[in-house]
Amino acid sequence: MNHDNGRAAPPTIADVARLAGVSRAVASRALSTEPRPVSSDKRERVIEAAASLGYKPNLLAQSLTTKTVNLVAVVVNHIHDLSDLDLFDRLIDQIQAVGKQVILVRIGSVARVEEFLRNGVAYHVDAALVFSDFADAPTVRRMFRSELVVMLNGLHDELSPVVIPDEHAGIFEAVADAAAKKVRSASLVTGRASSPVEQARVDTYREAFAEHGIKLIQTVQGDYSYESGHAAAAMLVGPGCPDAIFCTSDAMAMGILDVCRADFPHNRPSRFRLYGFDNLSLTDFDAYPISSIGYDKSLYVRHIVESVVNPRGFMPGQPPVTVPTRFVPRLTA
Amino acid sequence: MNHDNGRAAPPTIADVARLAGVSRAVASRALSTEPRPVSSDKRERVIEAAASLGYKPNLLAQSLTTKTVNLVAVVVNHIHDLSDLDLFDRLIDQIQAVGKQVILVRIGSVARVEEFLRNGVAYHVDAALVFSDFADAPTVRRMFRSELVVMLNGLHDELSPVVIPDEHAGIFEAVADAAAKKVRSASLVTGRASSPVEQARVDTYREAFAEHGIKLIQTVQGDYSYESGHAAAAMLVGPGCPDAIFCTSDAMAMGILDVCRADFPHNRPSRFRLYGFDNLSLTDFDAYPISSIGYDKSLYVRHIVESVVNPRGFMPGQPPVTVPTRFVPRLTA
């Protein structure tokens, strides 16, 4: 019953085979999840022996021959990238549901990428899901010795599958909402200008403004953070205050809202309307009822896990898998 | 320069040895971090060869002989346990800084614990850091085949090191703060009654109230969540509203604050004072300036990582390592 009292080494498949009176190969086959040829009586004996020994396969040794570890790397800049905990909770749950485990890799800074490469953090993970934009696909492929890199940071790559929210619809819906509410002028608070994703996002806003005859008064650069929203507020709501402020992250919108509480009696806009982006779960708190742009997280996660489970579904050069975004109205608009 | 264009298999130590014109053993020794006898010219040649090949040791194969994977499991109930992202960011950073990687295990429910055991998620992790209270130390030890389990969920265990905040000081400071502000009556909002940690916490509050002559009017049970705080508010601030409300989590305090905004003009208390617990980074947002009880997170993380790096520092039966808590005043008190 009790099989790990002493300092005894964990049983190996050789122990199981011996106890069952079969060869190691048969034991291996009997214990395999795949259908393998074994006579049913031997299979039974093996299984019983394994149970009585409390045998657990050494997955590391296993991976050495099968070349698959059931390990998926999730690569982020900082853990704060996980601010959408809801999304990550689903993601991890789903990855575990398909029998894999998550190794969480925090890059921290661009410099660390090089460090990782030098130090050889080279687990042969089955796949790497890249949320960090500090590393491009080829680099990540080298880091993990894995061909299967799923880019979720907006950086495209011919050789790797890409899953990405299609921001067009959501942005246009949000701007249309503003236009319907007689918004004629707007300011835009952006993130890091260097990011191509952010570039595209800003362009989409511009396009939508143009289409609805909304005048873009001013663009302020932040860094997606609450603090940068806080700081941006001063530049935005002076005398020439716009009818609406659009932010490319919810956190920045939260910062602005906190500076301008007076402009939102009972959380409703008076002087200007406020739109965020991301649809963080934070926007469910009463104090931050920020109209935002979001997407179906389960669908997004499903696409990601699908490309991990079924890597052959991807052909080099294939266009990104997209998840449509939509406008999520709340009080601030 | 480019060493993985084709479908070529990653270079092994044998390739390095061949290129350097030495035996595999010498190559292994030269590449080892430990000091091993190798003539310096050969060492140099090996290192150069490894670099030019872009050689990265296969950590899995390595672990097969060294019995150490440089993998640390972080076990949580849900990802929402990570609500203190600040803490986790440091933790992961520090773990990576000592050359290990984090495998994030989400238990989800008590039923899943058994499932993990059956499926033999037997990665030989070097250590498991248990935040989940769904699993006790013996179970986790079996799950991971690891002797080194660090309990961070408040569940004690003779055989495993425990790191835990010492809540006494912080609670007494908070209650003293209230007493100094003429608080004479208080209500307490608690988490799951089943948890022994929570039991102890509640007892400490009671003790502190008694010492300062504060009358405990009412105890309401929540579940640490924002929503449960929201719900509790109705029961608390009726006619016999206390002078202060103490919550055993910041999230619950946030829920109460949102229901009772009117009682906090300019975020300052009028009818009653509000105290949280955890000192979440959320309390840095202007909208939730909740007085709380926290501890030095870097110190906490340092203790954890120390017990992972230096497991022999722990003796069975040793008392928990504690991190002192302290009161963190903000507007709501």
Add this chain to the structure above:
DNA sequence: CTGTTAGCGCCTTCAC
């Protein structure tokens, strides 16, 4: 269907 034989990639004796 079964058992034997070879490795997977690495490290560690152990002789030299």
Add this chain to the structure above:
DNA sequence: GTGAAGGCGCTAACAG
């Protein structure tokens, strides 16, 4: 200081 040989635990190829 060096290299040959053996083995970590497991599974894929073979013959039988």
